[in-house]
Amino acid sequence: MFTSVDDVSARLAESGYLASPAVATTVFLADRLGKPLLVEGPAGVGKTELAKAVAEVAGARLIRLQCYEGVDESRALYEWNHAKQLLRISAGRDETWDETRTDIFSEEFLLPRPLLTAIRGDEPTVLLIDETDKADVEMEGLLLEVLSDFQVTVPELGTITATRRPFVVLTSNAGRELSEALRRRCLFLHIGFPEEELERQIVRLRVPGIDAALAESVVRVVGALRAMDLRKAPSVAETIDWARTLLALGATTLDERVVRDSLGVILKHQDDVLKAGAKLDLDAV
Amino acid sequence: MSADVADRLVAFVAALRAHGVRVGTGETVDAAEATAALGFADRGLLREGLAATLLHSTDQRRLFDTVFDLYFPRGVGAPQDEPGDRDDLRDRLAAALAAGDEAVLARLAIEAVDGLGGYGSSPGAEGWSSYQTLERLRPQTLLARVRDDIRSRGGDVGFADRLLEDEIRRRIEAFRALVAQEARRRVAERRGRDEIARRAVAPTADRVDFLYAGKDRLAELRRTVQPLARRLATRMAARRRRASRGTIDLRRTLRGSLSTGGVPMRPVLRRRRPARPELVLLCDVSGSVSGFSDFTMLLVQALHDQFGKVRAFAFVNRIDEVTGLLQHGAADPEGLGARIRAEARLTGYHGSSDYGVALGEFVERYGAAVGPRTTVFVLGDARTNMSDPNTAALRQISEQARHVHWLNPEPRPQWGTGDSAAPEYAELVAMHECRNAHQLGVLVGRLLPV
Numbered sequence: 001m002f003t004s005v006d007d008v009s010a011r012l013a014e015s016g017y018l019a020s021p022a023v024a025t026t027v028f029l030a031d032r033l034g035k036p037l038l039v040e041g042p043a044g045v046g047k048t049e050l051a052k053a054v055a056e057v058a059g060a061r062l063i064r065l066q067c068y069e070g071v072d073e074s075r076a077l078y079e080w081n082h083a084k085q086l087l088r089i090s091a092g093r094d095e096t097w098d099e100t101r102t103d104i105f106s107e108e109f110l111l112p113r114p115l116l117t118a119i120r121g122d123e124p125t126v127l128l129i130d131e132t133d134k135a136d137v138e139m140e141g142l143l144l145e146v147l148s149d150f151q152v153t154v155p156e157l158g159t160i161t162a163t164r165r166p167f168v169v170l171t172s173n174a175g176r177e178l179s180e181a182l183r184r185r186c187l188f189l190h191i192g193f194p195e196e197e198l199e200r201q202i203v204r205l206r207v208p209g210i211d212a213a214l215a216e217s218v219v220r221v222v223g224a225l226r227a228m229d230l231r232k233a234p235s236v237a238e239t240i241d242w243a244r245t246l247l248a249l250g251a252t253t254l255d256e257r258v259v260r261d262s263l264g265v266i267l268k269h270q271d272d273v274l275k276a277g278a279k280l281d282l283d284a285v
Numbered sequence: 286m287s288a289d290v291a292d293r294l295v296a297f298v299a300a301l302r303a304h305g306v307r308v309g310t311g312e313t314v315d316a317a318e319a320t321a322a323l324g325f326a327d328r329g330l331l332r333e334g335l336a337a338t339l340l341h342s343t344d345q346r347r348l349f350d351t352v353f354d355l356y357f358p359r360g361v362g363a364p365q366d367e368p369g370d371r372d373d374l375r376d377r378l379a380a381a382l383a384a385g386d387e388a389v390l391a392r393l394a395i396e397a398v399d400g401l402g403g404y405g406s407s408p409g410a411e412g413w414s415s416y417q418t419l420e421r422l423r424p425q426t427l428l429a430r431v432r433d434d435i436r437s438r439g440g441d442v443g444f445a446d447r448l449l450e451d452e453i454r455r456r457i458e459a460f461r462a463l464v465a466q467e468a469r470r471r472v473a474e475r476r477g478r479d480e481i482a483r484r485a486v487a488p489t490a491d492r493v494d495f496l497y498a499g500k501d502r503l504a505e506l507r508r509t510v511q512p513l514a515r516r517l518a519t520r521m522a523a524r525r526r527r528a529s530r531g532t533i534d535l536r537r538t539l540r541g542s543l544s545t546g547g548v549p550m551r552p553v554l555r556r557r558r559p560a561r562p563e564l565v566l567l568c569d570v571s572g573s574v575s576g577f578s579d580f581t582m583l584l585v586q587a588l589h590d591q592f593g594k595v596r597a598f599a600f601v602n603r604i605d606e607v608t609g610l611l612q613h614g615a616a617d618p619e620g621l622g623a624r625i626r627a628e629a630r631l632t633g634y635h636g637s638s639d640y641g642v643a644l645g646e647f648v649e650r651y652g653a654a655v656g657p658r659t660t661v662f663v664l665g666d667a668r669t670n671m672s673d674p675n676t677a678a679l680r681q682i683s684e685q686a687r688h689v690h691w692l693n694p695e696p697r698p699q700w701g702t703g704d705s706a707a708p709e710y711a712e713l714v715a716m717h718e719c720r721n722a723h724q725l726g727v728l729v730g731r732l733l734p735v
Contacts (some may be wrong), residue, residue, distance in 0.1 A: 005327075005330055005400050021329050021333060022333040022336075022337075025323065026334075028338075029319050029323070029334055033318055033320075036530075040342075049372070127638070152648065174343075174512065177512070183342075184341070184342040187337040188337055188341055192345065199557070216532075217444060220445045221444070221448065223452070224451055227451065229504075254445060255348050255444050256444060258444075281447060
């Protein structure tokens with residue numbers, strides 16, 4: 001899919017995703033070694049975006065499995081279309097049981113869910129398993145089979161093996177500790193907060209029309225906030241939101257009043273707002 | 286792949302393993318494939334590639350970086366050019382700090398260690414010390430100069446100006462880290478990489494000794510609380526689920542089999558009472574062990590919903606209940622220890638810890654807190670400052686409670702030395718060595734009742 005790490009960076013950038021060297025390297029390796037990619041990091045640093053961007057530059061179909069507590073095999077893998085099966089049975093009243101039975105467990109009555117869809121497809125595919133940490137432990141067992149051999153077993157149909165391996169991205173906010181076995185099957189990538197320079201570029205790319213000096217101040221203030229050990233440090237998504245807000249407010253430079261009024265855009269807890277206000281010498285937040 | 290590269294990689298993996306990173310052979314093979322795909326031309330790419338294939342979690346990264354710098358160094362030997370003198374170095378350092386130029390800073394770190402860090406008499410030097418380099422160079426004193434320099438160029442006006450000092454401080458911090466890394470590399474060249482990797486690499490946060498952790502390591506340690514608590518909670522929930530299925534109750538199974546002629550058709554499972562454990566913590570918060578008890582209390586607080594009830598008591602030589610200060614969400618970890626010391630009455634006539642008096646007072650005032658469903662954790666080094674250990678009080682607690690565990694942050698060989706009453710207490714209750722977060726996690730996971 002990619003020829004070199006630089007190729008990854010360049011093509012991701014074209015699709016509007018500015019990747020740090022770590023991100024580009026890992027994506028390149030995941031593609032080259034054919035291994036799933038486990039991406040961890042705080043919310044809002046672009047984990048899901050990465051999968052979308054890779055799908056876009058590779059011209060691949062993006063299949064997304066959103067995990068949640070209680071997501072199970074029938075939501076992730078496949079289920080039988082019971083309604084259609086019943087219809088089929090009642091439509092053919094005069095045939096023998098054997099005929100009916102073999103019939104209703106065929107492809108026609110199978111409802112493929114994301115994992116099966118990704119494995120069966122023969123076009124290039126990016127499979128995004130989003131927020132893996134939200135799913136139950138049992139789900140991980142299922143993923144192990146799928147991710148190590150890229151195959152799925154449907155008892156009535158046999159084993160379905162991928163003809164073309166999908167590019168798999170798993171994301172996690174580390175809400176729960178993923179099992180060691182799952183981690184071992186994946187390349188591991190931690191996306192943290194970006195370097196100042198990279199974040200400036202991201203802001204300017206995502207918020208067109210923002211003044212360069214303002215973008216720089218925004219990134220510097222956000223950097224200072226991150227160093228403060230807050231309950232929820234602002235992430236890239238918040239930086240962009242803030243830049244947009246400032247633009248909408250018509251601010252051309254940062255001053256005390258503007259920062260004070262818009263601090264709520266980047267900080268999500270009242271005690272964080274107070275703490276940041278004190279450290280930034282804002283009077284009366 | 287050449288044999289040399291393979292050897293290097295295997296030695297590197299071995300060094301990681303020696304520091305507690307679990308790397309399997311499969312990952313090593315992946316790493317080799319990654320090096321083949323990436324090549325050695327770009328060191329940054331190689332570093333990221335190896336990290337992606339060898340690591341499984343974020344907290345190992347710092348350790349990884351240090352070991353990587355030893356095995357895949359930026360350069361070999363001394364820098365080419367003559368080292369400049371101290372003032373010249375300081376001038377160039379100030380300029381680089383003002384510009385925030387990382388490449389120049391890295392070069393300056395190499396020069397500084399070469400020029401200022403060498404000690405010993407043999408040609409070149411016997412060793413290189415980052416401490417000595419930084420003592421002579423004193424980068425922290427450049428702060429005002431760099432700030433004025435940036436301001437004088439008018440590059441910075443307005444709101445962001447008030448962030449300037451902190452930013453420069455962070456750059457200086459980064460430079461100090463570069464110097465430490467360079468000194469380590471030079472020493473490793475002389476004395477063998479494997480040995481330095483074994484000895485001079487700072488452990489991951491969960492293996493930092495509670496008693497010797499500096500201020501910054503304690504902060505890092507606190508950040509490991511949440512992940513550790515989450516891991517424990519997952520494990521405890523799984524254990525509880527398994528346990529609720531229960532074991533076979535042989536008596537009732539046989540009793541039931543009478544109706545089927547003695548054939549046990551239906552196994553009867555023993556039922557468990559779904560009681561959540563109650564927990565009482567007795568924490569020594571005197572200066573010498575405060576890092577340890579703070580950390581443990583934070584961990585328990587993060588595990589709060591796993592227990593029916595948690596009560597925490599802090600003592601130095603008087604004991605006082607601090608459960609209220611531990612309320613979920615209320616505590617900011619940084620100030621916890623300080624708040625406990627400020628708000629609770631912990632000391633009497635003197636300020637050193639006295640286990641005998643504290644335990645006695647606990648039995649007297651809060652004895653009712655301990656019942657047959659309670660697990661008691663005592664946290665402290667059992668150093669009584671030569672006063673009466675009052676084993677009777679501890680015996681009484683252990684008779685009332687379901688379990689009592691004593692977690693001691695001192696290494697086991699030191700128990701009983703000096704004023705330590707550890708052996709006396711250890712005869713009454715189970716005492717465990719608990720020196721770092723890793724051990725604490727294992728212990729808490731093992732000791733807590735289902």
